[in-house]
Amino acid sequence: xxxxxxxxxxxxxxxxxxxxxxxxxxxxxxxxxxxxxxxxxxxxxxxxxxxxxxxxxxxxxxxxxxxxxxxxxxxxxxxxxxxxxxxxxxxxxxxxxxxxxxxxxxxxxxxxxxxxxxxxxxxxxxxxxxxxxxxxxxxxxxxxxxxxxxxxxxxxxxxxxxxxxxxxxxxxx
Amino acid sequence: xxxxxxxxxxxxxxxxxxxxxxxxxxxxxxxxxxxxxxxxxxxxxxxxxxxxxxxxxxxxxxxxxxxxxxxxxxxxxxxxxxxxxxxxxxxxxxxxxxxxxxxxxxxxxxxxxxxxxxxxxxxxxxxxxxxxxxxxxxxxxxxxxxxxxxxxxxxxxxxxxxxxxxxxxxxxxxxxxxxxxxxxxxxxxxxxxxxxxxxxxxxxxxxxxxxxxxxxxxxxxxxxxxxxxxxxxxxxxxxxxxxxxxxxxxxxxxxxxxxxxxxxxxxxxxxxxxxxxxxxxxxxxxxxxxxxxxxxxxxxxxxxxxxxxxxxxxxxxxxxxxxxxxxxxxxxxxxxxxxxxxxxxxxxxxxxxxxxxxxxxxxxxxxxxxxxxxxxxxxxxxxxxxxxxxxxxxxxxxxxxxxxxxxxxxxxxxxxx
Numbered sequence: 001x002x003x004x005x006x007x008x009x010x011x012x013x014x015x016x017x018x019x020x021x022x023x024x025x026x027x028x029x030x031x032x033x034x035x036x037x038x039x040x041x042x043x044x045x046x047x048x049x050x051x052x053x054x055x056x057x058x059x060x061x062x063x064x065x066x067x068x069x070x071x072x073x074x075x076x077x078x079x080x081x082x083x084x085x086x087x088x089x090x091x092x093x094x095x096x097x098x099x100x101x102x103x104x105x106x107x108x109x110x111x112x113x114x115x116x117x118x119x120x121x122x123x124x125x126x127x128x129x130x131x132x133x134x135x136x137x138x139x140x141x142x143x144x145x146x147x148x149x150x151x152x153x154x155x156x157x158x159x160x161x162x163x164x165x166x167x168x169x170x171x172x173x
Numbered sequence: 174x175x176x177x178x179x180x181x182x183x184x185x186x187x188x189x190x191x192x193x194x195x196x197x198x199x200x201x202x203x204x205x206x207x208x209x210x211x212x213x214x215x216x217x218x219x220x221x222x223x224x225x226x227x228x229x230x231x232x233x234x235x236x237x238x239x240x241x242x243x244x245x246x247x248x249x250x251x252x253x254x255x256x257x258x259x260x261x262x263x264x265x266x267x268x269x270x271x272x273x274x275x276x277x278x279x280x281x282x283x284x285x286x287x288x289x290x291x292x293x294x295x296x297x298x299x300x301x302x303x304x305x306x307x308x309x310x311x312x313x314x315x316x317x318x319x320x321x322x323x324x325x326x327x328x329x330x331x332x333x334x335x336x337x338x339x340x341x342x343x344x345x346x347x348x349x350x351x352x353x354x355x356x357x358x359x360x361x362x363x364x365x366x367x368x369x370x371x372x373x374x375x376x377x378x379x380x381x382x383x384x385x386x387x388x389x390x391x392x393x394x395x396x397x398x399x400x401x402x403x404x405x406x407x408x409x410x411x412x413x414x415x416x417x418x419x420x421x422x423x424x425x426x427x428x429x430x431x432x433x434x435x436x437x438x439x440x441x442x443x444x445x446x447x448x449x450x451x452x453x454x455x456x457x458x459x460x461x462x463x464x465x466x467x468x469x470x471x472x473x474x475x476x477x478x479x480x481x482x483x484x485x486x487x488x489x490x491x492x493x494x495x496x497x498x499x500x501x502x503x504x505x506x507x508x509x510x511x512x513x514x515x516x517x518x519x520x521x522x523x524x525x526x527x528x529x530x531x532x533x534x535x536x537x538x539x540x541x542x543x544x545x546x547x548x549x550x551x552x553x554x555x556x557x558x559x560x561x562x563x564x565x566x567x568x569x570x571x572x573x574x575x576x577x578x579x580x581x582x583x584x585x586x587x588x589x590x
Contacts, residue, residue, distance in 0.1 A: 007313075007322065010312070010313055010322070011312040011313070012312070012313045012314075012318060012322065013312055013313070013314050013315075014314070014315055014318070015314070015315060018315045021315050021316065021318065025318065045438070046435075046438065047316070047319040047434075047435060049434065053431070053432055053438070072334075072338070072442070073333075073334035073335070073337045073338040073341070073442060074333075074334065074337060075325075075330055075333030075334060075337065075385045075386055075387075076383075076385065076386040077324060077330060077384075077385040078382070078383040078384060078385060078386070079382070079383070079384045079385065080324055081303065081304050081305045081309045081326060081327050081330075082309045082310070082321070082324055082326060083309065083310055084324070085324035088324070090383075091324060093323050093324060093325045093330065093333075093334075095334045095437055095442075108439065108440030108441050109438070109439055109440055110440070111438070112437045112438055112442075114319055114320065114323055114325065115323060116323050116324065135337070135338070135341050152318070152322050152323075168341050170337065170340070170347075170386045170387050171346070171347065172347060172379070172383075172386075
């Protein structure tokens with residue numbers, strides 16, 4: 001069945017035929033992070049796909065994945081183009097290397113999971129928090145509820161983790 | 174320039190067997206006041222006239238768009254062309270060189286003889302290329318939940334993680350990359366067609382407001398309304414047409430990194446599609462980056478020019494910041510890039526204007542302000558000061574490097590016939 005929700009004033013939807021995204025976001029709605037694991041080569045993949053990008057096998061199992069990692073790259077948006085984000089600038093879009101499966105299948109790969117930097121309760125981070133985060137910052141996943149069957153996964157600073165002395169940030173503030 | 178011996182019978186390479194014989198465009202404006210149909214019609218007409226062809230000589234048409242333009246059938250209808258082949262494809266900046274390669278294949282297969290390729294957009298006054306307006310407000314569906322739901326939608330926002338990681342991995346500095354805008358703006362000041370003719374300093378670029386880091390406003394290209402077109406035919410036919418032939422040496426189209434659905438899943442992410450495309454481009458062309466006299470490296474952003482020049486091998490990996498700032502890419506430098514001012518200054522076209530410019534350069538007929546002599550040809554002064562010449566002296570070989578996103582690119586080498 002089609003899932004519809006509203007998040008930051010944006011209409012969101014997943015079609016009833018889009019089985020992969022329905023399952024992915026159903027787990028997110030339960031504040032669990034699950035990814036597809038290939039039944040043949042056992043590699044995880046992100047975002048949801050209809051076959052394994054490493055071995056072409058169409059079969060997979062949804063398995064729970066520990067959602068912690070380090071920022072691989074990011075952008076800090078000052079001029080939002082979507083109406084939903086105009087009041088939230090500057091906001092961070094993070095590309096996070098999960099610890100799980102990092103360096104597989106080759107040293108250059110990782111499960112790189114998108115998300116905004118948010119507070120622990122899933123609200124877009126305030127400016128003083130934005131300024132603390134850069135490449136290397138340790139983060140953990142949190143969820144922003146959007147509606148039944150749909151929550152958006154995000155990242156917040158992992159307070160329990162050993163943080164780099166100085167994460168790499170763009171040189172101009 | 175003497176060229177290496179080549180096997181022009183090779184079905185793989187087809188070196189020098191096809192040519193670009195006509196180029197045309199409309200004025201670059203913000204507020205064309207006409208439809209994309211009218212823009213496309215004018216551009217294709219101008220290209221046919223430029224080639225010295227008649228409507229009945231053109232029997233193939235290709236175009237690309239993103240749901241924001243008109244189709245070949247309308248352009249052909251308006252100009253009275255009867256087509257033996259046409260196709261309109263979905264896509265953006267990696268389309269120009271890819272469709273030129275397809276045109277070669279169509280002619281080679283005997284499906285048609287002469288192909289017009291066009292792109293028409295009201296990229297400022299209708300569907301904003303930067304993504305603002307209707308596109309930004311559209312509902313977020315399915316796969317887009319992994320991107321647009323994060324305020325990650327515009328080209329700049331989507332490409333930025335590659336740009337940032339390049340700075341992190343190689344120590345690339347903002348002012349190095351800002352030189353791309355500085356040099357392209359100097360070129361544009363010698364281009365009467367350019368939408369922005371003002372010369373910008375590196376300081377002005379890095380002190381302009383942030384759009385999304387690492388992009389300042391002046392690191393981004395200029396949305397415009399325009400139509401642009403090219404005519405591709407056989408080298409044999411080209412010899413009897415109006416201009417000095419510009420031959421297609423080699424082409425690579427929509428060459429991609431793995432995981433085109435989300436290329437960031439494979440690394441290193443500071444490497445772009447040119448890393449793969451160069452393995453097709455240079456062997457097909459029978460030349461290497463060191464042989465090239467001028468480049469047309471796609472400048473949707475200052476960074477896209479740098480990353481492509483680096484990954485196609487014009488400098489060592491990681492040294493793109495130095496390459497684009499040391500004077501090589503300026504007019505008068507060793508290998509000028511985007512002598513028209515490109516997307517950053519002339520106008521954003523999804524790539525065709527950079528091929529148009531290099532065709533004119535290889536004809537030795539850049540349309541600058543140099544005086545026209547008694548023989549009807551422009552008398553180039555090679556004085557590149559503001560308002561002056563922009564012809565590259567003795568240009569023989571050019572490379573165009575088209576960009577869709579960090580994961581997909583197209584490229585082409587052309588030579589003066």
